[in-house]
Each structure stands twice: as structure tokens, then as C-alpha cells.
Amino acid sequence: MSTTKKLGLREKYRLMTRGLGWETTYQPMDKVFPYQSFEGIKIHDWDKWEDPFRLTMDAYWKYQAEKDRKLYAILDAFNQHNGHLNISDARYVNSIKLFLQGITLSEYNAHRGFVHLGRQFRGVGPRVASQMQALDEIRHAQTQIHALSHYNKYFSGFHGFQGMYDRLWYLSVPKSYFEDALTAGPFEFLTAISFSFEYVLTNLIFMPFMSGAAYNGDMATVTFGFSAQSDEARHMTMGLEVIKFMAEQDPDNIPIIQRWMDKWFWRGYRMLVLVAMMMDYMLPKKVMSWSEAWEMYFEQAGGALFEDLARYGFRMPKYADVSVKEKDRYSHEAWAALYHYGAAAGLHTWIPTSEEMEWMAEKYPNSFEQFYKPRLDYWDEQQKAGKRMYCASLPQLCQVCQIPAWFTEPDDPTQLCHRETEYKGETYHFCSDGCCDIFKGEPEKYIQARLPTHQIYQGNCGGASIEEVLKWSGIEVGHDNLDYLGSDDQKNWERWKHQTAVEKKIA
Amino acid sequence: MIEIRTATIEPLRNTFDHVARVLGGDKPASRYLEGTLKLQSEANFNYQALWDKEHELYDPSRTAIEMADWYAFIDPRQFHYGSYTNARSRQQEAAESNFDFVEKRDLLRFVDDAARQKMARVLVPLRHYEWGANMNNSFIASFAYGSMLNIPATFHAMDRLGIAQYLTRIGLLLGGVETVDAGKDAWLNDPAWQGLRKVTEDLFVEKDWFEVFVAQNVVGDGLIYPLVYRHFVQDIGVQGSTVAMLTEFMSDWSDESSKWVDSVIRIAAAESEKNRQQLAIWYKKWKALTLAAVRPIATDLAGVSAETLQNIENALDARAKKLGLEIGGL
Amino acid sequence: MTVNALYPDYQGKVRDAESNFHGGRLLYVAWNRHLMFTNPFAYLVQPDMKFGDFVKTVMAPSFETHPDWAKIDWTKVTWHRKGESFAPDCSKTLKENGLAHKAAIQFSTPGLDGIGGLGI
Numbered sequence: 001m002s003t004t005k006k007l008g009l010r011e012k013y014r015l016m017t018r019g020l021g022w023e024t025t026y027q028p029m030d031k032v033f034p035y036q037s038f039e040g041i042k043i044h045d046w047d048k049w050e051d052p053f054r055l056t057m058d059a060y061w062k063y064q065a066e067k068d069r070k071l072y073a074i075l076d077a078f079n080q081h082n083g084h085l086n087i088s089d090a091r092y093v094n095s096i097k098l099f100l101q102g103i104t105l106s107e108y109n110a111h112r113g114f115v116h117l118g119r120q121f122r123g124v125g126p127r128v129a130s131q132m133q134a135l136d137e138i139r140h141a142q143t144q145i146h147a148l149s150h151y152n153k154y155f156s157g158f159h160g161f162q163g164m165y166d167r168l169w170y171l172s173v174p175k176s177y178f179e180d181a182l183t184a185g186p187f188e189f190l191t192a193i194s195f196s197f198e199y200v201l202t203n204l205i206f207m208p209f210m211s212g213a214a215y216n217g218d219m220a221t222v223t224f225g226f227s228a229q230s231d232e233a234r235h236m237t238m239g240l241e242v243i244k245f246m247a248e249q250d251p252d253n254i255p256i257i258q259r260w261m262d263k264w265f266w267r268g269y270r271m272l273v274l275v276a277m278m279m280d281y282m283l284p285k286k287v288m289s290w291s292e293a294w295e296m297y298f299e300q301a302g303g304a305l306f307e308d309l310a311r312y313g314f315r316m317p318k319y320a321d322v323s324v325k326e327k328d329r330y331s332h333e334a335w336a337a338l339y340h341y342g343a344a345a346g347l348h349t350w351i352p353t354s355e356e357m358e359w360m361a362e363k364y365p366n367s368f369e370q371f372y373k374p375r376l377d378y379w380d381e382q383q384k385a386g387k388r389m390y391c392a393s394l395p396q397l398c399q400v401c402q403i404p405a406w407f408t409e410p411d412d413p414t415q416l417c418h419r420e421t422e423y424k425g426e427t428y429h430f431c432s433d434g435c436c437d438i439f440k441g442e443p444e445k446y447i448q449a450r451l452p453t454h455q456i457y458q459g460n461c462g463g464a465s466i467e468e469v470l471k472w473s474g475i476e477v478g479h480d481n482l483d484y485l486g487s488d489d490q491k492n493w494e495r496w497k498h499q500t501a502v503e504k505k506i507a
Numbered sequence: 508m509i510e511i512r513t514a515t516i517e518p519l520r521n522t523f524d525h526v527a528r529v530l531g532g533d534k535p536a537s538r539y540l541e542g543t544l545k546l547q548s549e550a551n552f553n554y555q556a557l558w559d560k561e562h563e564l565y566d567p568s569r570t571a572i573e574m575a576d577w578y579a580f581i582d583p584r585q586f587h588y589g590s591y592t593n594a595r596s597r598q599q600e601a602a603e604s605n606f607d608f609v610e611k612r613d614l615l616r617f618v619d620d621a622a623r624q625k626m627a628r629v630l631v632p633l634r635h636y637e638w639g640a641n642m643n644n645s646f647i648a649s650f651a652y653g654s655m656l657n658i659p660a661t662f663h664a665m666d667r668l669g670i671a672q673y674l675t676r677i678g679l680l681l682g683g684v685e686t687v688d689a690g691k692d693a694w695l696n697d698p699a700w701q702g703l704r705k706v707t708e709d710l711f712v713e714k715d716w717f718e719v720f721v722a723q724n725v726v727g728d729g730l731i732y733p734l735v736y737r738h739f740v741q742d743i744g745v746q747g748s749t750v751a752m753l754t755e756f757m758s759d760w761s762d763e764s765s766k767w768v769d770s771v772i773r774i775a776a777a778e779s780e781k782n783r784q785q786l787a788i789w790y791k792k793w794k795a796l797t798l799a800a801v802r803p804i805a806t807d808l809a810g811v812s813a814e815t816l817q818n819i820e821n822a823l824d825a826r827a828k829k830l831g832l833e834i835g836g837l
Numbered sequence: 838m839t840v841n842a843l844y845p846d847y848q849g850k851v852r853d854a855e856s857n858f859h860g861g862r863l864l865y866v867a868w869n870r871h872l873m874f875t876n877p878f879a880y881l882v883q884p885d886m887k888f889g890d891f892v893k894t895v896m897a898p899s900f901e902t903h904p905d906w907a908k909i910d911w912t913k914v915t916w917h918r919k920g921e922s923f924a925p926d927c928s929k930t931l932k933e934n935g936l937a938h939k940a941a942i943q944f945s946t947p948g949l950d951g952i953g954g955l956g957i
Contacts, residue, residue, distance in 0.1 A: 007684065015687060016672045020638035022695060026708040035558045038843045057669030058599040065596030068589040082516050108546040108654065115661055119645035128668065131645060135665055138658055139588040142542035149541055153518035162525040166550050176553045182564055183556040185843075337875040375873060375957045393878040393899040396865040396941070406876040414956040416867055416877065420919065420941060426851060427939040429865065442840045448554050448849040455551070457881040458857050474524065492519075499515045555849060557842040
């Protein structure tokens with residue numbers, strides 16, 4: 001029809017999305033969209049929202065189904081041919097255990113946040129964009145489970161991921177992060193997840209895990225990762241549009257958003273410590289160091305982004321400078337802590353090989369040999385003498401990020417960093433100024449933090465003994481935890497590799 | 508190529524712990540179950556929501572329906588994202604070739620003005636009904652307890668957006684942007700549509716997501732879909748074949764997705780007498796309201812007889828009864 | 838600052854009030870320049886426990902795996918709390934020493950600087 005042809009793409013998409021909505025009259029709009037104003041964000045004209053992408057549902061179904069057909073074809077082949085035997089080394093598998101334990105159900109949480117916004121945003125444009133992201137997040141959670149389902153059949157540490165997310169101590173870090181965003185208002189959720197997480201920090205999850213998988217021969221993870229990439233590109237575009245839209249609506253929005261950027265940068269950065277540790281220690285074949293990744297993806301890319309956003313009056317998130325000071329120690333402090341709590345982890349830990357330590361010395365010339373190698377060497381000696389370090393004392397946790405307070409003073413890597421404050425007669429402790437500031441911004445929220453250490457002492461975690469708590473947390477004691485050396489994973493791996501070698505000879 | 512004999516690489520287990528518990532043992536599990544079971548957190552929530560004083564972040568008490576196990580709601584279609592998009596992608600391919608066929612041959616040319624207007628008057632305002640259904644299912648998806656319900660509810664919400672977009676395309680085919688605008692004007696101002704718009708808006712402010720499920724997916728669609736995509740499309744006569752082509756997606760979708768809708772009601776009703784009664788109360792309440800709202804659309808716009816509408820109502824009652832609802836008067 | 842919520846007077850539950858610990862209370866301890874213990878430890882203690890007993894029966898099992906522990910001269914140990922020095926009396930209870938619920942203390946062992954003198 002001639003009339004149809006005259007319609008531009010943009011107009012047509014508007015007709016297909018925001019044209020569907022209407023101002024309600026039988027019920028007041030404020031009752032239909034009750035969450036719109038309490039955060040103080042002022043929106044004068046929802047129509048100014050620029051659709052970050054234009055996908056009608058028929059096109060969405062078509063493209064996404066195509067991608068999924070390819071993905072599942074590869075996964076089927078991977079499973080059929082025991083693709084797990086092609087990875088670099090069985091230690092690698094621990095990085096994807098961490099992924100399944102910490103990220104997959106977080107994707108589901110993100111889904112719930114977006115589906116909520118997909119109903120509750122007053123503007124139809126952002127509502128449709130949120131709905132599509134909600135649907136994508138289901139995809140991510142499910143394809144991750146499906147890709148790693150095969151590993152679950154052959155390795156420890158995957159089987160209990162569902163129960164672990166609500167119970168295992170270190171998973172309270174991502175869990176509380178997402179619950180913090182989900183319990184916030186709609187605009188803060190978008191600033192937290194769409195902007196701070198998807199736009200500013202997502203490369204620091206995507207690159208280490210997906211390139212890490214590629215370097216280490218894990219085709220299943222590579223495949224779901226790269227298949228998710230085009231979805232992520234849409235999510236990132238939305239993240240930037242969200243900020244620009246809010247900023248352009250009213251100057252009063254700027255300080256509110258800046259506060260959220262500060263908070264969610266620091267929240268996200270702290271959560272990424274798990275990724276830092278995975279990059280530097282858990283990949284047998286390294287992609288790049290955490291320090292290099294932070295320089296490339298945050299200092300350079302993030303720096304350019306905030307220069308661009310300066311025209312709205314935004315500045316770099318508070319304590320970005322601390323993150324730069326910490327980049328030479330971030331992964332080392334985390335891995336040491338996990339190693340020393342290796343009896344209480346849902347994955348294996350180990351002392352890096354001497355080649356790996358050489359790599360670290362090269363990547364961290366100003367810190368590794370001075371501060372971290374001697375500790376690893378000492379533990380290595382102890383382990384060889386039959387005294388593998390397994391710390392049984394519960395850690396003090398940060399009230400906000402919930403990470404054990406293992407971080408050191410920004411200007412002194414030998415001194416633990418400790419901040420405390422009082423609120424309504426109670427004392428609260430923090431790992432950093434960043435977390436302490438977040439608490440002071442909304443103390444009534446963070447006093448509710450469910451810190452695993454305290455929950456154990458209150459008797460809410462299955463019992464008083466460490467073994468009971470671990471069992472309650474979903475860990476099979478003696479199988480999922482402890483050192484890689486002597487683990488089921490190691491024994492099975494060596495048996496399979498031996499068998500494969502024999503068969504190769506026969507063939 | 509090295510073929511590794513699978514006998515030498517025995518799996519240690521077949522599925523995840525939480526899936527094995529549901530299956531009653533460690534057995535190979537479908538992608539549907541592994542991808543759908545228990546993705547939602549159930550305990551140890553940290554913070555009270557800033558937007559809800561009364562409930563935990565995920566809370567089963569957001570509905571009056573009570574279930575011992577919120578994972579009893581197996582989707583008969585067993586949709587996970589991959590199989591869902593695959594199914595819809597096939598349907599959209601068929602829809603696309605139908606639209607192509609109609610456009611290329613300019614088939615609407617053979618439809619006389621009166622019929623064309625009638626089609627526009629009935630079908631185009633329905634894009635807003637679908638958008639309302641999208642909002643209501645997004646609401647269900649955001650508050651339903653558990654991933655077993657929330658995931659298919661999300662699919663259902665997106666389906667409604669898709670259908671609203673197909674209806675928009677039909678509007679454009681029938682008369683361009685003007686026709687689409689006229690449809691919106693009718694939805695907003697034409698007395699015949701006001702009842703349905705009021706029911707839709709009233710649902711936007713309901714708090715119990717299961718009640719919204721009954722009102723929208725059982726009652727609303729249970730009346731609108733047979734009325735429009737079966738009777739109206741058939742009754743419009745020879746010219747209806749073109750409309751039937753353009754609305755094939757909707758009728759196929761309704762046949763398929765109502766299996767899921769029915770399963771949700773059947774399972775909730777079978778759980779307890781209390782649920783059964785609650786569902787029947789909602790059903791009766793919303794059927795009375797929706798039926799009154801649909802009547803002028805049926806008679807004044809679609810030209811569907813009172814008798815046909817009665818048949819549609821009877822069929823819906825029979826369906827509800829079969830699902831376990833005690834609705835009386837049958 | 839107050840929390841900006843949809844409803845007035847957003848109030849959180851104090852999750853870790855002392856009353857939730859069944860008569861015990863929390864005490865956090867860190868050993869300065871001994872990062873073999875990567876973070877401070879959290880202990881559930883009885884307020885009427887003597888400070889000396891706390892060191893011997895609660896802290897020792899945590900820290901004694903470190904070779905420095907056995908070498909500590911307790912007369913030279915310095916304690917800190919909230920950035921200020923703190924002088925606990927070993928014969929008095931934790932409560933009498935002013936260690937309220939969730940107090941955090943650090944101790945330094947002059948002359949003992951960790952493995953290889955590196956603060957480990």
C-alpha cells in the first residue's frame with residue numbers, strides 16, 4: 001500500500017510501539033504507574049525517549065530463533081563429542097563454576113527487574129525496550145544453564161548452583177548487589193543495571209569469561225557468550241540512552257543520577273573482584289591481566305565516556321581513583337582469601353604454577369613479587385609439608401558489598417582497610433570509603449544486609465559446625481571444596497586424558 | 508578425528524540437584540526443566556523494597572491463591588527461550604508470507620468498502636486491547652511467584668506485543684496511518700469500545716496477579732478471541748478469507764497458548780477447595796464485567812448475533828468447569 | 838540521609854542487633870602486618886568472658902598456625918580500636934573492657950613482622 005511505504009522506519013516503529021499506548025481515563029495514570037515519581041526524577045516528556053533499537057516482535061523472534069538454533073546445534077555436538085575433554089586443563093572449569101554460581105541466577109534477577117519496568121514505566125518506549133531486555137535475560141540464564149549442564153555431568157561444583165545462590169557465603173555478593181537494584185525504584189534500577197553494569201562494566205565480565213573460554217578450549221561457553229553479544233549490544237545502547245534521556249529531561253535529575261552513578265560504580269566494581277581473581281588465577285591460559293583490562297575498559301573507555309557525559313554536568317564516579325590504585329592488588333588479595341577459605345568454597349583453589357607466577361610477575365612488576373608471591377610460596381611450602389592452609393575462622397564482612405574485609409588501604413597495600421560508623425546506636429563496618437559512603441546515603445536500607453557470617457552465628461544456616469553450614473549451602477564436602485590437588489576433578493581429568501591418549505595410540 | 512568411546516567417560520551425574528529433587532532422583536532432564544526450575548531466589552532476601560512495604564522482593568503472598576509448590580505449573584508446551592522463539596519464528600514466517608501474499612496480489616482490493624470498514628472498526632482498536640494484555644501479562648510476569656510461571660508469562664506478554672503489531676499492520680493495509688489513528692480514536696472515544704477499555708484499565712490497578720491472570724487470559728481472551736478470530740472473521744463471508752489469512756497468527760496462537768492458560772487454572776484449582784472457590788469468584792466477577800463490555804462490540808461493530816455471543820459464553824463456561832471451577836448455572 | 842521510598846518513613850530491620858545472637862555478641866579481630874590471615878575474623882563471644890581467656894581460647898586457634906604466634910611477647914603487644922590505642926585488661930571481661938557488640942580491634946606485635954618480615 002502506498003500509505004505504508006510512505007512511512008519511515010522510525011515512524012513505523014513508533015506506531016508499532018508507543019502508538020499502542022494511551023492515557024488512561026477510567027483509572028488515573030498515577031495509579032496505573034505508581035512508581036514513577038518517588039525517586040525525585042522529573043520526566044516532562046516521555047516522547048523524547050529515543051528508541052535505542054528498533055525491533056518489532058516478528059523480527060525479534062526471527063533473529064533470536066536463528067541464533068538459538070545455531071547455539072543449540074553447537075552445544076549438541078559439544079555434548080556428543082565430550083567437548084569438555086578439549087579444555088586446556090581441568091582447573092579451568094572452576095572459572096565456569098564461578099560463572100554458573102554467581103552470574104546465571106543474577107541474569108534471572110536482572111530479568112525480573114526488567115520485566116517489572118516493562119510494566120511500570122510510564123513511557124511506552126522505555127517499557128518496550130525493558131520488555132525485550134527482560135526476555136533476553138531469560139535467554140542468558142537458560143543458555144548458560146544449558147551450556148554448562150554438560151560440565152555438571154562430569155565435574156563437581158556445578159550441581160548445587162541453584163541452592164548456593166541463596167545460601168553460599170560468597171554468593172551473597174552478587175545476590176545482595178542485584179537485590180539492592182531490584183528493591184530500588186525504576187530509575188535507579190536502570191542507572192544501576194543498564195548504565196553502570198551493562199554499559200560501563202559489562203566488558204569486564206564478557207571479555208574475561210568469553211575470551212577466557214576461547215583461550216582455554218571451552219567451545220560451549222564461547223558459543224553462548226558470543227551468541228549473547230548482539231543482545232548485549234542492544235542492552236548497552238539502552239544503558240546510554242537511559243542516562244541521556246533522564247539528564248535531558250530536567251537539570252534537577254543530574255545530582256540524583258550522579259549519586260546513583262557513584263553508588264553503582266562502586267557496587268559493581270567491588271563485585272568484579274570475583275572476575276579479577278578469575279582472570280589472573282583461574283584461567284590456565286591467560287587472556288590479559290586484570291590490571292590491563294581495567295586500564296583498557298575502565299580507565300580509557302570509561303574515561304572517554306565520562307568526558308562525553310561532562311556536557312550534562314556528570315563527572316567520573318567517586319572513588320574511581322581508588323580503583324586505579326587497587327588494580328595491582330585486586331586479584332591477588334581476592335585469590336589469597338579464597339585459597340585460605342578453600343575449605344568453604346564451592347570450587348577448587350590452588351597455588352599457581354611457577355610459569356603462572358612468572359606471568360604475574362611480568363604483569364604486576366610493582367606488586368606481585370613484593371607482596372603476593374612470598375605469601376603463595378609460603379603456602380606452597382606448607383602444602384607440600386602436608387599443612388595446606390585452610391582457615392576455619394569466619395571473616396568479618398563489609399556491611400555493603402558483603403565481601404570479607406580483605407581490601408587494603410588505598411595508599412598502603414600492607415595495611416587492611418577498615419571503616420566503621422554508628423547509626424542509631426549500632427556499629428557498622430566497611431571495606432572501603434566507597435562502601436561506607438553508600439551506607440551513609442541510605443542507612444535504613446543497608447542495616448538490613450544479611451551478612452552470611454552473622455547469619456551463621458545467629459543459627460540460621462543449618463547448624464553450628466562448618467560442615468553443617470557447608471552442607472546447608474549446597475556444597476558436597478570433600479568433593480566441591482578443598483584444593484584442586486587431590487580433587488575428584490583432577491583425578492577424573494587425568495584418567496580421561498590418559499584414556500584418550502591410549503585410544504589415540506590404538507587408532 | 509578421534510572418537511572417544513563414551514563408555515570410558517561415564518558421567519558422574521545426570522542433572523542438577525534441584526532438578527533431581529523434582530524428578531525424584533538423578534535422571535536426565537529436559538532443557539525445559541533445567542532452564543526453568545527454581546531460577547528465582549526463595550530465601551535470605553536482604554532489603555525491603557522501596558516500592559513495597561508489605562512484601563519480600565519475591566513473595567508468594569502477592570496473591571490469594573496458595574500453593575504448596577509453585578513449581579507444579581508445568582507448561583504443557585515445555586517452552587524454554589530457544590523452543591519458544593523457534594515456535595514463534597515459524598509462525599511469523601507463515602504470517603509474513605500471508606501478509607506478502609495479500610499485499611502482492613492487493614487482495615484487499617476485492618474487499619468492498621463496507622467490509623473493509625467493518626474490518627477496520629473491529630480489528631484496529633484491538634491493538635490497544637492487545638497492548639493492555641501485554642501490560643497485564645507483564646504485571647503477572649513481574650509478580651508471579653517462581654520462574655515456572657513467570658517465564659511463560661513473559662513469553663505471553665511478548666506475544667501480545669507481537670499481536671498488537673500485526674494488528675497495526677492490518678490497520679496500515681486497510682487504510683494507512685489514518686485508519687490506525689481512527690482505531691485509536693475509537694478505542695478512546697467510541698462508546699462501543701469504552702466498556703472494554705474500562706475493564707482493561709481497571710485491571711491495570713488490580714493488585715492480585717492471579718486475579719489479573721483469570722480476568723485477562725481466561726475471561727477476556729476467552730471471549731474476545733472466539734468472537735473476533737473465529738466468528739467475526741468467518742461471518743464476514745468470502746471476503747473473510749483474506750482477513751483469515753492476516754489473522755492466522757492470532758488464531759493459531761490462541762489455540763496453542765490457551766493450553767498453557769488452562770493448565771495454570773487446572774493446577775491451581777486442583778490444589779485446594781479454597782483456590783477453586785477463589786478462582787470461581789474471580790471468574791464470575793470478570794466474566795460479568797467483560798461480557799457486558801464485549802456485547803456492543805459484538806453486536807454493533809462485528810455484527811455477531813446475541814445467540815453467537817451466548818454460545819461463546821457457554822463454551823467459556825464449559826471450559827472453566829472442565830478446569831475445575833464451580834461456576835453454577837450450567 | 839533518609840531513604841526515598843514510595844511510602845513514608847522507610848524503616849529497615851536491624852538484622853544484626855545483639856539480641857539476635859542468643860546472649861553472645863560479635864567481636865572482630867585483626868593482626869596487623871600478618872596478611873597470611875587475609876581479613877579480620879569475626880567471633881561470637883560471651884560478654885562475660887575474660888579478655889585473657891578470649892586471647893587464649895578464641896584467638897589462639899585462629900592465629901596459632903602462624904609461626905609468629907608462639908613468639909609473641911604479650912607485654913609488648915599494642916591494641917587499637919577506632920584508630921586509637923586501646924589497653925585491654927586481661928583479667929577483666931570483654932564487657933568490662935568496653936567491647937560492646939560489633940567492636941573491632943586490631944593488635945600489633947612489635948618485632949614480629951610476618952613471614953620474612955614482609956607483613957605476611
